[in-house]
Amino acid sequence: MTLDEARALDAADPLAPMRERFALPEGVIYLDGNSLGPLPVGTRAAMTDVVERQWGERLIRSWNEGWIDAPTRIGAKIAALIGAAAHEVIVGDSTSANLFKALVAALRIDPGRGVVLSETGNFPTDLHVAEGAVACVPGASLRAVPRGEVAAAIGADVAVLMLTHVHYKTAERWDMAALTAAAHAAGAVVVWDLSHSGGAVEIDLSGAGADLAVGCTYKYLNGGPGAPAYLYAAERWQERLSSPLSGWMGHAEPFAFADAYAPAPGMKRWLAGTPPMLAMAALEAGVDLWAEVDRAAVWRKSAALWDIMAAAGAAAGLPCVTPADPAARGSHISFRVPHAFELTQALIARGVIGDFRAPDVLRLGLTPLYLSHEDVWRAGELLREIIADETWRDPRYAERLAVT
Numbered sequence: 001m002t003l004d005e006a007r008a009l010d011a012a013d014p015l016a017p018m019r020e021r022f023a024l025p026e027g028v029i030y031l032d033g034n035s036l037g038p039l040p041v042g043t044r045a046a047m048t049d050v051v052e053r054q055w056g057e058r059l060i061r062s063w064n065e066g067w068i069d070a071p072t073r074i075g076a077k078i079a080a081l082i083g084a085a086a087h088e089v090i091v092g093d094s095t096s097a098n099l100f101k102a103l104v105a106a107l108r109i110d111p112g113r114g115v116v117l118s119e120t121g122n123f124p125t126d127l128h129v130a131e132g133a134v135a136c137v138p139g140a141s142l143r144a145v146p147r148g149e150v151a152a153a154i155g156a157d158v159a160v161l162m163l164t165h166v167h168y169k170t171a172e173r174w175d176m177a178a179l180t181a182a183a184h185a186a187g188a189v190v191v192w193d194l195s196h197s198g199g200a201v202e203i204d205l206s207g208a209g210a211d212l213a214v215g216c217t218y219k220y221l222n223g224g225p226g227a228p229a230y231l232y233a234a235e236r237w238q239e240r241l242s243s244p245l246s247g248w249m250g251h252a253e254p255f256a257f258a259d260a261y262a263p264a265p266g267m268k269r270w271l272a273g274t275p276p277m278l279a280m281a282a283l284e285a286g287v288d289l290w291a292e293v294d295r296a297a298v299w300r301k302s303a304a305l306w307d308i309m310a311a312a313g314a315a316a317g318l319p320c321v322t323p324a325d326p327a328a329r330g331s332h333i334s335f336r337v338p339h340a341f342e343l344t345q346a347l348i349a350r351g352v353i354g355d356f357r358a359p360d361v362l363r364l365g366l367t368p369l370y371l372s373h374e375d376v377w378r379a380g381e382l383l384r385e386i387i388a389d390e391t392w393r394d395p396r397y398a399e400r401l402a403v404t
């Protein structure tokens, strides 16, 4: 790929105007939208409105003027992105907390089965939360096996298969329909973590016959740092499952102030406490951008950006750990290299922000809403340069950071 070819792709790119909707700093090529999405321009006005007018002027009346329904309203918008029905998704709490709720609820379906099956090397919070969830359910236990052994390990004792659809480090993608079918055939349910796939790849929860899913909104949905996460429960499970975090906002009648808990119908039962409205407002502004784009164009562009960076990585001699088949991966690309940390820091010093995942992965997020083909081409050129001239060996780039 030449610079002119990249520019020709940009000239024909139907998503190119979306770049103006993000407040990205000058001189930065942002390849970390898979960890923290950038600020949408519209979020500023949304935050001003929620603070100045909704909170400042309308005060508590705002709960009846759109706040109380925000978790289901925003959930319905996210549902459209993940192949769910509008009434199957709710927004609230963190992905970690939602995962806990989903796992405990799923473990309680059949007390005769107690195993949560997952993969070793899953995102740490998934395994940590599963450890905590099994400790809350008598007879339950966690079994994590290497990725290649997961399918064969779905035995009669498995209650829940817990998988991250797109792997945070390698971007490997599970075949959602196949794994869901395999789990169902063995009598288990599946909890999918969509954190690295929501807004990154096409998802069809309904088509896959999915049971439960959770996902993060501060990555590809651009909801802001620590934005509330989402939880999906297929309609067929909604009245049978309830949340172990049985808080008042999940009650059928929160303002009856009853002593005894009675779960709300539908998805509201998964709420625990009061929704964080400032964060909800930012999230909604990010999610609303998705209504304006042709999603098929997003997935196509993601594959084109990937090809540009894969070619640059190959030219630089970097081993790629992300599958080449677009159907088998997410929207980031990862290279395994012993000096990945230093390379990441050297790139950041030159304006290309990616990230490092310990111990040896350089990870680059390819987000079609605000990256051009030229951006990715330039980032690839810089990567080749830094490797060729060995600037990454500068001792400054070895200084460790608390958050990577």
Ligand SMILES: Cc1ncc(COP(=O)(O)O)c(C=O)c1O
Residues within 6 Å of the ligand: 094, 095, 096, 097, 123, 125, 126, 164, 168, 193, 195, 196, 216, 229
């Ligand atoms: C697969 C996966 N699950 C969950 C999370 C995050 O969970 P939380 O928002 O609770 O920190 C991340 C990233 O932070 C992730 O990559």
Ligand SMILES: Nc1c(O)cccc1C(=O)C[C@H](N)C(=O)O
Residues within 6 Å of the ligand: 034, 035, 036, 168, 169, 403, 404
């Ligand atoms: N949530 C994060 C944070 O608070 C600080 C730094 C990174 C994150 C992340 O989201 C990490 C991300 N899930 C990952 O895939 O590595």
